[in-house]
Amino acid sequence: xxxxxxxxxxASGPPLSLSSPGAEASGxxxxxxxxxxxxxxxxxxxxxxxxxxxxxxxxxAVDERFEREVRRRRRMLTLHQGLGxxxxxxxxxxxxxxxxxxxxxxxGGGDTGRYRGAHRLLAVGTxxxxxxxxxxxxxxxxxxxxxxxxxxxTLHKASMGLxxxxxATELVLGLLARRSGGTxxxxxxxxxxxVTGYATLGAMTAGAVVLLF
Numbered sequence: 001x002x003x004x005x006x007x008x009x010x011a012s013g014p015p016l017s018l019s020s021p022g023a024e025a026s027g028x029x030x031x032x033x034x035x036x037x038x039x040x041x042x043x044x045x046x047x048x049x050x051x052x053x054x055x056x057x058x059x060x061a062v063d064e065r066f067e068r069e070v071r072r073r074r075r076m077l078t079l080h081q082g083l084g085x086x087x088x089x090x091x092x093x094x095x096x097x098x099x100x101x102x103x104x105x106x107x108g109g110g111d112t113g114r115y116r117g118a119h120r121l122l123a124v125g126t127x128x129x130x131x132x133x134x135x136x137x138x139x140x141x142x143x144x145x146x147x148x149x150x151x152x153x154t155l156h157k158a159s160m161g162l163x164x165x166x167x168a169t170e171l172v173l174g175l176l177a178r179r180s181g182g183t184x185x186x187x188x189x190x191x192x193x194x195v196t197g198y199a200t201l202g203a204m205t206a207g208a209v210v211l212l213f
Contacts, residue, residue: 069143080136087129088204094122095197102194106187123174130167134160152210159207166200 101115137160173193180186 066143069141073140073143076136076140080133080140083129083133083136084208087126087133088201088208090122090126090129091197091201091204094119094126095201097122098194098197102190106190123170127167127171130164134164156207156211159203159210162203163200163207166196166203170196170200 097115097119101119103109104113104115105111170193173189173196177186177189177193180189
């Protein structure tokens with residue numbers, strides 16, 4: 001009798017389900033079923049913005065540095081050329097006034113000393129101009145690759161090197177001549193100073209000519 005009653009209950013009742021009651025009540029499929037139905041993997045959206053600017057390429061940095069050095073070299077050499085002309089003019093004036101001072105003291109001019117102060121001021125000014133002009137030429141950047149060859153720039157540098165040596169020699173001879181004032185040695189030192197001055201002017205003139213013409 002009990003077996004018959006159990007059989008009747010099983011036959012009349014609804015089929016048992018293994019899914020949760022909540023899912024059946026809402027009519028929705030489980031999470032795994034929905035993802036499989038979409039056919040793709042759910043991923044977070046990527047960030048489409050950068051917090052930092054893009055890094056410059058090495059080639060652009062090299063080109064910018066090259067152009068900057070070219071502009072700087074052009075400015076420095078333009079100033080070098082202008083000061084070079086001023087230095088040549090000052091050296092020529094120093095040579096002329098120095099000759100007048102030499103004639104006044106040693107060639108019957110009466111040793112009045114009227115040219116001595118002007119000659120000294122011109123010598124100091126010319127030396128300062130020569131030093132500044134030379135530094136501009138030496139410190140100008142070299143953005144171009146250069147080969148060692150005999151050209152106008154090389155001749156100019158050689159001539160200016162001789163002029164620099166002449167300026168230094170003039171300075172020493174002039175100081176020694178002043179310290180030997182009133183002795184027989186003074187005239188010899190003054191004459192050597194005079195010859196060196198003309199040689200220095202000639203070297204500077206040659207350096208300017210080969211570069212300008």
